[in-house]
Amino acid sequence: MTNIKKSTRILCLALAIxxxxxxxxxxxxxxxxxxxxxxxxxxxESGHQMSALLLVPDxxxxxxxxxxxxxxxxxxxxxxxxxxNYVEYARRGFVVMxxxxxxxxxxxxxxxxxxxxPENNANGMYDAVKLMASLPYVDASRIGVTGHSNGxxxxxxxxxxxxxxxxxxxxxxLLVSNDAVYTDSETGEYVNIFRNRDAxxxxxQYDEFFHRVPxxxxxxxxxxxxxxxxTAQSFLYYGSDPSGQPxxxxxxxxHEDVDGQDAIRAIYNPPMIHxxxxxxxxxxxxxxxxxxxxxxxxxxxxxxxxxxxWKAAFNTLGIVGFFMFMVGLALRLVDTNFFADLKADKAPIxxxxxxxxGKVWLWVGLIVGVVFSMVMFIFSxxxxxxxxxxxxxxxxxxxxxIWSALCGLLSLLFMIxxxxxxxxxxxxxxxxxxxxxxxxxxxIKTIFLGxxxxxxxxxxxxxxxxxxxxxxxxxxLTFKAFSADKLLIAARYLPFFLIYYVLNSVANNCFNYVKxxxxxxxxxxxxxxxxxxxxxxxxxxxxxPFFISGYHPLEGLGGTILGIWLFPIVVILPLFAVLSRILYxxxxxxxxxxxxxxxxxxxxxxxNTLTVA
Numbered sequence: 195m196t197n198i199k200k201s202t203r204i205l206c207l208a209l210a211i212x213x214x215x216x217x218x219x220x221x222x223x224x225x226x227x228x229x230x231x232x233x234x235x236x237x238x239e240s241g242h243q244m245s246a247l248l249l250v251p252d253x254x255x256x257x258x259x260x261x262x263x264x265x266x267x268x269x270x271x272x273x274x275x276x277x278x279n280y281v282e283y284a285r286r287g288f289v290v291m292x293x294x295x296x297x298x299x300x301x302x303x304x305x306x307x308x309x310x311x312p313e314n315n316a317n318g319m320y321d322a323v324k325l326m327a328s329l330p331y332v333d334a335s336r337i338g339v340t341g342h343s344n345g346x347x348x349x350x351x352x353x354x355x356x357x358x359x360x361x362x363x364x365x366x367x368l369l370v371s372n373d374a375v376y377t378d379s380e381t382g383e384y385v386n387i388f389r390n391r392d393a394x395x396x397x398x399q400y401d402e403f404f405h406r407v408p409x410x411x412x413x414x415x416x417x418x419x420x421x422x423x424x425t426a427q428s429f430l431y432y433g434s435d436p437s438g439q440p441x442x443x444x445x446x447x448x449h450e451d452v453d454g455q456d457a458i459r460a461i462y463n464p465p466m467i468h469x470x471x472x473x474x475x476x477x478x479x480x481x482x483x484x485x486x487x488x489x490x491x492x493x494x495x496x497x498x499x500x501x502x503x504w505k506a507a508f509n510t511l512g513i514v515g516f517f518m519f520m521v522g523l524a525l526r527l528v529d530t531n532f533f534a535d536l537k538a539d540k541a542p543i544x545x546x547x548x549x550x551x552g553k554v555w556l557w558v559g560l561i562v563g564v565v566f567s568m569v570m571f572i573f574s575x576x577x578x579x580x581x582x583x584x585x586x587x588x589x590x591x592x593x594x595x596i597w598s599a600l601c602g603l604l605s606l607l608f609m610i611x612x613x614x615x616x617x618x619x620x621x622x623x624x625x626x627x628x629x630x631x632x633x634x635x636x637x638i639k640t641i642f643l644g645x646x647x648x649x650x651x652x653x654x655x656x657x658x659x660x661x662x663x664x665x666x667x668x669x670x671l672t673f674k675a676f677s678a679d680k681l682l683i684a685a686r687y688l689p690f691f692l693i694y695y696v697l698n699s700v701a702n703n704c705f706n707y708v709k710x711x712x713x714x715x716x717x718x719x720x721x722x723x724x725x726x727x728x729x730x731x732x733x734x735x736x737x738x739p740f741f742i743s744g745y746h747p748l749e750g751l752g753g754t755i756l757g758i759w760l761f762p763i764v765v766i767l768p769l770f771a772v773l774s775r776i777l778y779x780x781x782x783x784x785x786x787x788x789x790x791x792x793x794x795x796x797x798x799x800x801x802n803t804l805t806v807a
Contacts, residue, residue, distance in 0.1 A: 197780070198529045204522030208515045212654055212666075215512030219664040222281060222505040228252045229284045231663045234291075235300070238321035240314045245300035246293040246322060247273055247663070249284040253492055254331040261336035261489035262289040262329075264322045268343025268371070268472070270590055270755075270803045272299035274665060274674055275472055277509075278502040279340070282482050285501070287492025289332050293322045295348060300677045303587070303807035310351055319348035320355050327363045336489045338366035338392075340481065342472045343403070346372030354387055366392040366458075366488035368481060371471045373397075373404050376425040376433075384424075386433025390452035392488035394460040395429065396477055397421065397444075401468045402746055402754040416744025421463050430459050445480070447487060458488055467737070469758050473669045475500055512658065512666030516673060520651040520790060521773060524643070525780055533643055535636060538782035542628070544709045544717055555616045556706060559608045560724045563601065567728035570600045572748075575756055586686060587806045590759055591799040595690030602694035605701045612705060628704040629782045637785070644789030651790075652797060671762040673794075676801035684800040691796045695770065696788030698725070702771055703778040718775045722768035729764040733757055766795060 224231060232248040254260035263283050267275040273292040280290040294301035295317045296309060309317040315324075319339060327334040339349040346369035354375075356364045367388060374395060375387045397405045399418035406414035407423045420426050421444050427436035432450055442448060444463035449456055462480040464471070471477045479497030486494060528537045547553050578593025586592045617623025625631045632640075652673070658664045659675035666673045702721045710716040736757040740746045746754050774787035 197525070201522055201525035201529060204518060205526055208518035208522050211515030211518065212512055212658070215508045215515055215666065216658045216662040216664050218508035219505045219512070220662040222501055222508065223249075223277065223284075223664070225251070225281075225285050225501075233663060236325065238315070238318065239324060240296075240318065240321050242296055242302040242304060242314070242318070244293060244296070244302070244318050244321060245273065246291050247280065249280055249290040249292075250331065251284055251287050251289065251492075253287050254289050256330040259331050259333040260287055260289050260492055261338070261485075262291070262326050262332045263338045263340060263485060263489070264291045264293065264319060264326055265339075266293050266295055266319055266341035266345030266348050267298065268341070268345050270298075271342075271670075272672075272674060272802055274299075274667065274672070275342070276345075277505060278472065278474075278478050279481060281502040281505055282478055282500055283485065285493065286482060286486065286495055288485065288489070289326070289329065291322050291326055293318055295319070295345065297804050297806060299674075299801075303805045306806045310347075312355065316348045316351035316355055317344075319345075320352040323352060323356070323363050334363065336365050337363055338368070338485055338489050339364055340368040340370060340485075341372075342370045343372055343468065346370050350374060350387070353391065357387070357389065364391060366485065368394045368396070368484050370396040370477065370481070371398055371401055371404060371468050373425070374429050376428050384428040384433050384435055386452075388457070390455040390457045392458035392484075393429075394458070394462065394480075394484045394488075395426075396462045396464065396471055396480060397426065398468055398471055399463060399465045400740060400744075402740075402757070403468055414749075418465075418744050421461060426461055430461060432457070432459060447484075458484070460484060467740075469670060469761070473506075475503065478502065506668060509664065509666055510668040512664070513668060513671065513673065516651060516654060516666050517769070517773060519654055520647060520794070521776055523650055524647045524777055524786065524790065527643060527647065528781055533639060536639055536643060536781050536783055536786070538780060541779050542703075542707065542782050544707050544714055545623075546709050551616055552708075555612045556708060559612065559701075560706070563604060563608070564724060564727045564731070566604050567597075567601050568732055571597050571728065571732060571760075572753060572756065574600060575759070576753070582806065588683065588687075588800060588803050590803050591684075591687045591690075591796070594759065594763070594799065595687045595796075598694035599690040602697040605697045609697075609701055609705050617705070623705075625704075629778070629784050630700060630704050632783070632785075636783075640783055640785050641789060644786055644793065648790045648793035648797075651794065669761070670758070671765055672802050673798055674801060676797070680797070680801045680805075683805065684796045687800060688792060688796045691792040691799075692789065695792040695795065696785055698770070699774040699778070699788035699791075700784040703774060703784045707775075707778075718772060721775075722771035725767040725771045726764050729760040729767065733760050733764065 230250045234246045234248050238244045265276045265279050273294045276292045280292045283290045296304045315321040339352055341349045349367050353364055353367050356362045378385050397420045401417045405417040405420035407425055424436055430442040444461050447458050447460045464476050483497040527533050574597035575593030582589050655673050656675045748754050770791050777787040
């Protein structure tokens with residue numbers, strides 16, 4: 195098979211996979227065509243543009259208005275992160291609105307610290323509630339709010355704003371992975387902020403941030419003990435002092451008459467970490483059972499009757515198609531006349547390390563890189579959190595970008611040293627033959643091709659959004675459509691990621707592409723493992739002690755979120771080692787894959803996080 199036929203087949207297969215992903219995810223999220231999905235943008239009462247997805251079941255009409263639920267993602271996420279909930283709520287006949295909180299997704303940014311000021315209506319949550327209540331096919335007496343993490347904070351804050359409204363709009367609230375307000379800030383007495391509304395809490399036993407109670411010695415109880423604490427018990431006792439009362443249990447809906455209305459209280463206590471709560475069938479089951487009871491679902495289904503996992507599977511398939519398209523397009527374009535000089539005359543072959551010195555340089559470089567990366571990850575992200583500016587308005591891309599750049603520069607240092615003290619001296623390394631040295635014209639063409647491939651690959655995401663209102667994602671690894679302003683932001687962070695991905699590709703494909711065992715793929719696997727080793731070890735270091743003791747190693751240091759930021763990285767880095775090797779073998783050009791991946795990772799990072807005005 196010729197190279198042109200091979201690359202064309204890869205492209206065609208990638209497009210087929212992407213189409214299957216889009217159609218499958220669309221069928222699931224529309225409940226086989228019985229739910230209409232609308233992409234909303236509107237100017238809110240707060241004076242900001244808000245973005246949301248609105249899901250309207252066919253059964254919700256002006257003559258037969260349906261109960262409704264407004265749901266929100268957590269910090270550093272977007273509205274699509276609630277897909278597991280909005281799919282299942284809409285299946286049960288609820289009108290659902292999944293919002294981008296201000297500063298997230300396609301909603302307008304607001305000034306740092308202003309998210310929770312009353313004039314911004316609970317970071318947009320209460321703005322969304324007001325819009326929902328105005329819709330003719332919504333029963334305004336049966337509106338619920340829910341959210342994960344800071345989305346739960348938005349829900350809780352919206353309830354407190356609703357307490358002061360002439361006509362309260364919120365009938366039920368479910369806080370996922372965040373706390374309620376348990377005591378009065380001035381008197382210290384227990385309070386019932388939810389009044390006669392139905393209210394529930396999903397309190398994960400291994401939550402990295404919430405569900406802790408201070409002890410007298412300044413320490414905190416671990417989150418797995420939350421259900422036994424007075425805070426949880428006072429919530430289940432409707433804001434009264436639980437002292438002397440029998441302990442109430444999780445996964446039980448308690449009922450009590452409050453101001454002449456039956457009010458539900460429930461706490462769900464799953465054994466999982468904070469981010470897993472928005473990718474858990476168990477949490478979905480608890481959520482739908484709570485709102486079924488609180489608001490009366492038009493279409494009652496058992497909690498374990500779920501199909502959102504199929505959407506997740508189709509979305510994941512889309513990621514496979516996304517990267518196949520990236521590789522296939524790059525391979526196809528280097529076979530065109532314009533980019534033909536970027537194609538390798540013959541495929542490179544792995545070098546043979548002829549003596550012990552070469553092996554020492556290889557393995558010491560890989561190991562030192564892992565250790566350096568682990569140390570620099572925490573340092574860089576602390577710097578990123580402390581130095582966020584108007585020019586760099588996003589925390590995670592800055593911290594991870596600094597970390598990436600430092601790791602890239604270490605790779606550069608090792609390449610220079612290994613070349614001068616081993617490769618050049620032993621006659622083992624020809625920089626021009628390996629593709630490290632190239633003409634200015636060829637480099638410009640490489641950059642041009644990298645931009646074309648990255649842009650065309652991301653175009654598939656926009657096509658999915660435009661035609662199907664879907665994207666490509668699995669848990670916290672997401673590729674979504676975005677507004678034009680994010681490109682300008684991403685351009686500021688791109689140099690950090692270019693340093694890492696370009697230099698990592700050069701190191702892996704020109705300096706570390708050596709014979710290991712009988713098969714060529716062994717080297718690719720080893721390098722992929724070492725690319726992922728640092729984040730994998732850090733995750734292990736953070737979470738095993740947490741699971742054993744109930745305390746996170748970075749507890750109280752503001753670093754508990756760092757483990758969460760590592761989850762997508764531990765997938766991207768080994769994947770990049772494989773993809774860069776494929777492109778290098780076809781082009782003998784170590785820069786192309788690095789440029790493409792740097793652009794894609796930068797855009798991915800900057801379009802799925804919080805932007806501060």
